[in-house]
Amino acid sequence: MRILHLSDVHIGVESYGSIDPDTGLSSRLTDFLATFDEIVDYALDNNVDLVLFAGDAYKSRDPSQTHQREFARRIARLSQAGMPVFLLLGNHDLPHIATRATSLDIFHTLAVPNVTIGDRLDTYLVQTRSGPLQVIALPWIRRSAFLAREETRNLTIDQINQQLQERVTNLLAWQTERLDPAIPAVLTGHVSLNTAMTSSEQSMLLGRDPIIMQSSLAHPSLDYVALGHIHKHQVLFQNPYVVYSGSLERIDFGEENDDKGFCLIDLDPSRPQGQRLVDFTFHHVKARPFLTIEVKVDAQQDPTEEALKAIARKHVVGSIVRVKVTMPQEVEALLREDEVRNALASAQFVTPIVRDVQRDRRTRLGSVPVEGLSPQQALRLYLETAKVPLERANILMSYGESLINEELENT
16 A cells, blocks of 8 residues: 655745746746646556645635645546545644634535545545555644633643643544554644754744644554654654655745655555554655855955855756855945846846845944843843833843743753
């Protein structure tokens, strides 16, 4: 039984793109659809038994008609070929108001054949060409769906997340206990695990994510755990495999060095429960490359010439490029941006050139130099200089110290 695991298609992201004058569509939409097409073509050409999508079809909770059409076209190709598709709800697939339809409900409404929507925490039985498969679905967690308002009154966000984590863990344990040991079983979740590593891109993550413990998902009765939400591909555990497939396209420069693609899993249904995985591979897609070109210039160098040399050493064709020039202030006027941009003509997109100018003067808050101050002291001095009221300043200091301590612990 062959399963293709993908996630985080995010149709609708248009950052670092330009508008095609003929179609009126963003070049980034073309990028995202091209990688999605790679996966659909692979599934149809390689006898895949199930396409397992782990959430976030769109960037927006309210996708445009064009974005919905393009996603549906690709799902229709799989459906019409008789290939089962399992679509899990991610946070970007859910409306802000729980009573409104999700962006994937249309597949339910039209009764699209061979498509199953994982819209609740439950176990679904999916029929494939190689036999049945049990799929435990853990869609994006709405706090309100798991905890009553009375339960969360007067609780901090961390206390609420702790209660939610315990509730989800118990519900997942109940689902795994009910699995039929004679039928292969996988779990798919759109979640943040405590062991996951994220890329620096955070704007796609709305609010403070509930964190689920890896041990809650990595149950020995499961043959594979397919995850979405974190854009960085990673294998967190191997018994069973607990895997984020990652997003198909890079969202920003925080994902510049991330691998992009999908996972292919081969299960042998004749093997015992929890021992059926016989092969796991990660397949790269032709995602749009992001490229940062760092140029460091000293006082005896021409920043334009140094930038052109740095560009010549890189493969910029078809890339989304940013150039960062670090230079002393006395040579800043020598940077000729038009020449730098001309050298990047073969790039797909070029961001504004970043000038990091090293200036001689010291930064001061009032009459006090900031050099030698701790982060906490600098923050307190800033609040005093800005004449922030004492009560609010104390609150901001409390938050600031927490963030500073958290950063120090992670370095």
